Amino acid sequence: MILRTENLTMRFGGVTAVDSLNLNVPEGGVFAIIGPNGAGKTTAFNMITGAYAPTGGRIFFEDKDITARRPDAITKAGIARTFQNIRLFKDLTVFENVITAKHLHLKSNLLQAVFRIPGISPYSAEERTFRRQTDELLEKLGLSDQRDAISSSLPYGRQRKLEIARALATEPKLLLLDEPAAGMNPQETEELARFIERVRNEFRLTILLIEHHMDLVMDISEYIYVMDFGVNIARGAPAEIQGDPKVISAYLGSGE
Amino acid sequence: MKNINGKTVLTLGVIAFTLILAFILNGALDSYVRRILNLCAIYAIISLSLNLVNGFTGMFSLGQAGFMAIGAYAVAIFTVPAELRASGFYLEPMMPLLANIELPLIAALLLGGLLAALVAFVIGFPVLRLRGDYLAIATLGFSEIIRILFTNMQSVTNGALGIKNVPQLSNMFLIYLAAVITIALLHLLLTSSYGRALKAIREDEIVAEAMGINLLKHKLAAFVISAFFAGVGGGLYGALLGTVDPKNFIFTLTYNFVLIIVLGGLGSISGTVIASFIITIGMEWLRFFDEPLKLFGIEILIFRPGLRMVVFSVLLMVIVLFFQKGIMGQREISFDMLRRIPLRFGKRREDR
């Protein structure tokens, strides 16, 4: 299991946003969390990535307990994420957005980075590697043609892609995508599905995604967790989930 | 590669030109003008230090006057010739431990910078853990506390009497050299991976942290480095004045630097340098606001000490309201940019 949660719980005052969630995510593959608005999906991500400290339960990443560790430490351990509402560094270029996420791999200390004396400081060599890796990543994901564009000037779909590129630059083992297809039309969603599969294969990582687009979820995920009002009401392969009456009623119930 | 070398040569050329100019002007200018130009360079150093925190890292510090005071007192305490100290410290003699230690100016400047950095670490470590803008309050409090402390440490600082006879520094070459070194080091820092991390924190803390950047470590580094340069700048300021007393470091001094970085552009080194000159020279020029003025034999009542500050506050508000980005925004003057200027004008015309 690359990721496991045990009775993961988050209470905000009187609201239990996530109630005793037990995830078991094996390595490799694409997994999904679905559920109506306010079901607690993003809150679960926030706990896994350290943005929120859970009020109960534990989180294990590669069998190490990472519960309530700092977000940067969790990213260093190998979990990267994207955000439901795209959060790029808006004033920075595409290239800068991605290379910033390389910083956690820097070994040179601050003095070595400032006094970049060739032969003494390893900094310049590291910087060259970062730049090369960033350009390779942009090339691979098809973003090179807008390398020096300010990120906020990109079309919406490409901003989503860039956010994924930035997360990949941290070299994660587990990638969490929060509604990557939000706001996309069916054709873009279809492209995104292929893109996510490609990313999974080329970077050999595990993907856990939150999504409302059912076709996308059914298409690419091998296992699905369904949440409603913080509770995990169903889990299983896409075919099982599709016919599950509890799932259908959760979605219908929230449709009013 | 060739391009980089060309740029390096050009950069070194500009630096050499600045220093040679400073050297020549040092001999050519009268002491009043020289003093103002020296003040410009010192203000540039301190404003850059503030911009590192407020402009590049997106925090909000108001502690520069306090860090300057630490640097200025380090210079004042250790560079006054030992034999001249007793006459100044007549209320209470100087602490025997310090009374005989004399340091060369450079050593005293570095000591001041390091002490300021140490204090910044002590303040920053608890405060920067907290989410939210507690730094402004903490640094404002600190800069007042340090002033009151210095007013009361009679045997170290000579209290409210201040320390006179500080060997005066008026050498433009040395002061401009310090400014050039500050600019170079900050430029190297900000163009490094660490600089990118600081800018990421400014843009979005939550994302920066999710990208693996340790917020506390990086904010603290920026704050401590900032304090170091403010300390050195304060030391130069003390040496320029020749007299260091607590009244020099009232927290309103910090407003000058806030004004400079807002005018120059939060997040721009070149903008800060340009604004340092504009504000410092402007402040000198606006002195007449503080003096009584008679028009047609009638005394204009608002012309009295303090009006200059009012004018400056209004200026600050105008900038904030109408020119949020200041002169440079987050951009820098670079050789590439200078080369593009003719092109740009051409393009604008096409746009119309």
Ligand SMILES: Nc1ncnc2c1ncn2[C@@H]1O[C@H](COP(=O)(O)OP(=O)(O)OP(=O)(O)O)[C@@H](O)[C@H]1O
């Ligand atoms: N920081 C917070 N403080 C208080 N309540 C919160 C906070 N974050 C989330 N909640 C509440 O927790 C519940 C779950 O929210 P969450 O954002 O996890 O839902 P979601 O499943 O991601 O929904 P959506 O599909 O709309 O994104 C909601 O009732 C929300 O109002």
Ligand SMILES: [Mg+2]
């Ligand atoms: Mg959500």
